[in-house]
Amino acid sequence: MNLLAVVDASVKKEGLQDLTMQRTVSSVPFAGRYRLIDFTLSNLVNSGVSTVGIFPSYPLASLLDHIGVGKSWDLDRRKNGLYFLPVTQRDGGLSSVGAFAALEEHIQFFTKSNQPHVVVTNSFVITQLDFKDMLEQHIDSGADITEAVSQGVSLKNYILSRELLLELIQTHQDKKVVSVEDVVNLKKSPHVFNEYDYKGYFAVIDSIQSYFEASFALLDEENREQLFLKDRPIYTKVKDEPPTRYMNGSKVKRALIANGSTIMGEVIDSTISRGVYIKKGARIEKCIIMQKSSVEENCDLKYVIADKDVFIGEGVVLHGTAEHPIVLRKGETVRKEDLR
Structure with missing residues (x-):
């Protein structure tokens, strides 16, 4: 051309x-x-x-x-x-x-x-x-x-x-x-x-x-x-990962979830990247969770953007808004004691 x-x-x-x-x-x-x-x-x-x-x-x-x-x-x-x-x-x-x-x-x-x-x-x-x-x-x-x-x-x-x-x-x-x-x-x-x-x-x-x-x-x-058109695909770096696992008790509604993740909790109106762990009892609503991040048990997240390799400890509650979502930077760790 x-x-x-x-x-x-x-x-x-x-x-x-x-x-x-x-x-x-x-x-x-x-x-x-x-x-x-x-x-x-x-x-x-x-x-x-x-x-x-x-x-x-x-x-x-x-x-x-x-x-x-x-x-x-x-x-x-x-x-x-x-x-x-x-x-x-x-x-x-x-x-x-x-x-x-x-x-x-x-x-x-x-x-x-x-x-x-x-x-x-x-x-x-x-x-x-x-x-x-x-x-x-x-x-x-x-x-x-x-x-x-x-x-x-x-x-x-x-x-x-x-x-x-x-x-x-x-x-x-x-x-x-x-x-x-x-x-x-x-x-x-x-x-x-x-x-x-x-x-x-x-x-x-x-x-x-x-x-x-x-x-x-x-x-x-x-x-x-x-x-995402069939005759004009969007290409990206190829990564060979297994399909996402949806464990017993998990709930997913209106979400984009990439391969290689493990979903044990609840995901609503959210985007989940590759290799993410959503543990049991966690509730993710209107969030973006990026690659290799982990959301531990009984977390409650709403309007949160978690960059790559973020660790969110057990029981953490984070609620942003549509106008001002909470952004967790790459590699950040958040625990309950950090929020007191």
């Missing part, structure tokens, strides 16, 4: 700080078994894009571990495939997509490529974007830059020629612009702008509340059917 992909995984969102202290936004877990970047990479692969450059910021370990060489997305190729291009500015990471300073660090990625067009995308907007269709409309429109939008909301996905992107990278300091998103928002001449109207499920994940709302939106079958 005549499209080169830039995945800007350096964008930082202050509203997600509790979930990004040890990882980038792109590697935040979502929907039980995925990471946010999975949706972007899957859209690219399903659209026939085979040359993908990921531009991440620090900390990198979680993202590197998840993506590897791109095998799960069929991007581990001898020709083209996946390029991991870290942004060296540790204090960098703008809140806008396609920062020219970051792209300039790896200018050879663009000068050595032969695709005539580039899609600049992000890893915090959940969609089922068809970039092939978007490219066709972009070319037909004759515009310089096409932006994907839905219901008046920018999806922060942009297509432009590789030649124009190189020009913008090389002149951004003189023109006082910082990113592709910035150029689109300013809409200054002589560039011509176009909008691609996306119809389908989408979610912009830029705060704890939006993350919480998007997670629970997927408990509705209609939203899942729009996002």
Whole structure:
């Protein structure tokens, strides 16, 4: 396909700080078994894009571990495939997509490529974007830059020629612009702008509340059917784990539960990731419990987000609200005596 992909995984969102202290936004877990970047990479692969450059910021370990060489997305190729291009500015990471300073660090990625067009995308907007269709409309429109939008909301996905992107990278300091998103928002001449109207499920994940709302939106079958399409699957890192075990006395209602977990208690309106233990007598309602966390006996949790490897001791009661869920950070331990 005549499209080169830039995945800007350096964008930082202050509203997600509790979930990004040890990882980038792109590697935040979502929907039980995925990471946010999975949706972007899957859209690219399903659209026939085979040359993908990921531009991440620090900390990198979680993202590197998840993506590897791109095998799960069929991007581990001898020709083209996946390029991991870290942004060296540790204090960098703008809140806008396609920062020219970051792209300039790896200018050879663009000068050595032969695709005539580039899609600049992000890893915090959940969609089922068809970039092939978007490219066709972009070319037909004759515009310089096409932006994907839905219901008046920018999806922060942009297509432009590789030649124009190189020009913008090389002149951004003189023109006082910082990113592709910035150029689109300013809409200054002589560039011509176009909008691609996306119809389908989408979610912009830029705060704890939006993350919480998007997670629970997927408990509705209609939203899942729009996002998880049979002919456009969402790929993720493969993990061989046994099915989840539902023990005698367990109760589950309206929940997304990944494989490898053990459910002994009650789970209602919640998302449970891989390898989670919900012990006997525990009640989980409107919660997100991430990978390898453990909820001990007789706990009562409501509106709680528990990051990976969280341990919640016996009898702990934690009640947040829909507007202000309680966030337990990665690796945190909570016991009854801690709450007195």
